[in-house]
Amino acid sequence: MKSFDVLVIGSGPGGYIAAIRAAQLGLATGIVEEEPVLGGVCLNWGCIPTKAILSAAETFAAVKHGVPGLVVEGQTPNYGQVIDASRAAADRLSRGVAALMRKNKIEVLRGRGRLAPGKEVVISRDGANESVEARNVILATGSTEFVFPGVQVDGKKVLTSREALESRELPSSLLVIGGGAVGLEFAYAYNAYGTQVTIVEMQEQILPGFDRETAEALSRSFQRSGMKVLTRTAFKSLDASGAGVVVTAEGEKGAVELRADQLLLAVGRRALVADLGLEARGVAVERGYIKIGPDQRTTAPGVWAIGDILGAQIIGYGATELINEIALAMTIESTTAELGETSHAHPTLGEMLMQAALAAEGRALDF
Numbered sequence: 001m002k003s004f005d006v007l008v009i010g011s012g013p014g015g016y017i018a019a020i021r022a023a024q025l026g027l028a029t030g031i032v033e034e035e036p037v038l039g040g041v042c043l044n045w046g047c048i049p050t051k052a053i054l055s056a057a058e059t060f061a062a063v064k065h066g067v068p069g070l071v072v073e074g075q076t077p078n079y080g081q082v083i084d085a086s087r088a089a090a091d092r093l094s095r096g097v098a099a100l101m102r103k104n105k106i107e108v109l110r111g112r113g114r115l116a117p118g119k120e121v122v123i124s125r126d127g128a129n130e131s132v133e134a135r136n137v138i139l140a141t142g143s144t145e146f147v148f149p150g151v152q153v154d155g156k157k158v159l160t161s162r163e164a165l166e167s168r169e170l171p172s173s174l175l176v177i178g179g180g181a182v183g184l185e186f187a188y189a190y191n192a193y194g195t196q197v198t199i200v201e202m203q204e205q206i207l208p209g210f211d212r213e214t215a216e217a218l219s220r221s222f223q224r225s226g227m228k229v230l231t232r233t234a235f236k237s238l239d240a241s242g243a244g245v246v247v248t249a250e251g252e253k254g255a256v257e258l259r260a261d262q263l264l265l266a267v268g269r270r271a272l273v274a275d276l277g278l279e280a281r282g283v284a285v286e287r288g289y290i291k292i293g294p295d296q297r298t299t300a301p302g303v304w305a306i307g308d309i310l311g312a313q314i315i316g317y318g319a320t321e322l323i324n325e326i327a328l329a330m331t332i333e334s335t336t337a338e339l340g341e342t343s344h345a346h347p348t349l350g351e352m353l354m355q356a357a358l359a360a361e362g363r364a365l366d367f
Contacts, residue, residue, distance in 0.1 A: 004030045007134035009113040009223065009272055009276070012040020015140030016097050022241065023104040031106055032113035032123055038097040041142050044090050049165050050185055052086035053240070055079035057192035061226070070358030077193045080168040091148035115277035115303065136302050139290060141276065143269040143308035148235065157240050158263050170195055175247055177235050179206030184218070187227060197227045198258060200249055202234040238263065271309040285290075325353055336360040
C-alpha cells in the first residue's frame with residue numbers, strides 16, 4: 001500500500017497549491033483527481049475560460065459600438081472560435097499544473113478519493129479500487145452548479161455555466177435565471193454577440209448582497225444594451241418539451257410566462273461533500289459545508305479542508321485582486337485608519353478599499 005504524509009483530494013487552485021507547499025516542506029505528497037485534467041473548476045470550467053470569453057466579448061462590443069479612430073466594416077461574430085480560444089487557455093493552464101506536479105515530485109492519483117477508517121483513503125477508477133495510506137488528508141473538492149429539483153440540464157436547451165463554456169452556438173434568445181456574478185457575466189457575453197437576453201432574479205436587485213447603487217447602475221447599463229432585467233421574479237417551473245424553453249415565474253404582479261431558445265441556470269453553487277466517506281472519519285458537515293476550526297482542521301484528526309467546500313467564495317469583478325490587500329490587512333491586524341491613510345495608485349480598483357476604510361472613519365473622499 002502506498003503511503004503519503006499528505007494526500008490532497010481535489011486539484012483546484014486550493015488543492016494543487018497545498019500539495020506543492022507540502023512537497024516543498026519535504027513531505028511525501030500525493031494528489032487525487034477524478035477529472036481527466038488537473039486544475040479544478042476555476043482553471044477548466046470557471047474563472048479562466050469565463051474571463052477569456054468576457055475579454056473577447058468586450059473587444060467585440062467595443063468595436064461594434066465604435067472605437068475612436070478605428071473603422072471596421074462587416075463585423076461577423078464567430079462564437080465557435082471564441083469558445084475554442086477559451087478552451088485553449090484552460091488547457092494550457094491545466095498542462096501547467098501537471099508540469100508543477102512533476103517538478104515537485106507530487107504523485108497524481110487518478111480517480112475518486114474517499115476517506116476510510118484509520119488512515120486509509122480508497123481511490124476508485126473504472127470500477128477498480130486502490131487503497132493508500134495518508135497521515136494527513138486535505139479535502140479540496142470544491143463546488144458544482146446548483147440545479148433546481150426536477151430541472152434536467154441537457155446542454156442544448158437547458159444549460160449551467162459548465163455547458164455554456166462548451167456551447168459553440170449562439171441562441172437567438174436566452175433566459176438567465178439568477179442575477180449573481182456568474183449569470184451576469186454570461187448575460188453580458190451573449191448580449192455582446194447579439195443574443196436577446198432576459199435576466200430573472202428573485203431578489204429585489206441583481207447582484208444580491210452588493211450595495212444597491214452599484215447594482216442599479218449595472219442594471220441600467222444592461223438595459224441600455226438591450227437586455228431585459230426582471231427582479232423580484234422567482235422561478236417556478238420549466239417546460240423544455242418544445243422547440244425552445246418556457247419558464248413560469250412569479251413576479252410582483254403575479255405569474256409571468258417567459259420564452260426563449262435557451263435557458264442558463266445560474267442560481268449558485270453547492271459544495272461537493274457527498275460520497276467522500278466523511279462519516280467514516282467523523283467529519284462534520286454543517287448546512288451543506290464541511291465544518292472546520294480556525295486552522296482549517298475538520299472535526300476528524302488528520303483531516304483538513306479548504307476552499308468552496310467550506311462555503312467561502314469570492315465573487316465580482318476584481319475580487320481576486322482586492323482580496324490580497326484585505327488578507328494582508330487582517331494578517332497584520334491593520335486598522336481602518338491605517339488602511340485609509342495608506343497611499344494607493346490612482347485610478348485603480350485598490351482605491352475602493354482605501355475609500356471604504358476612510359468611509360468607516362467618516363472621512364470618505366469620493367462618495
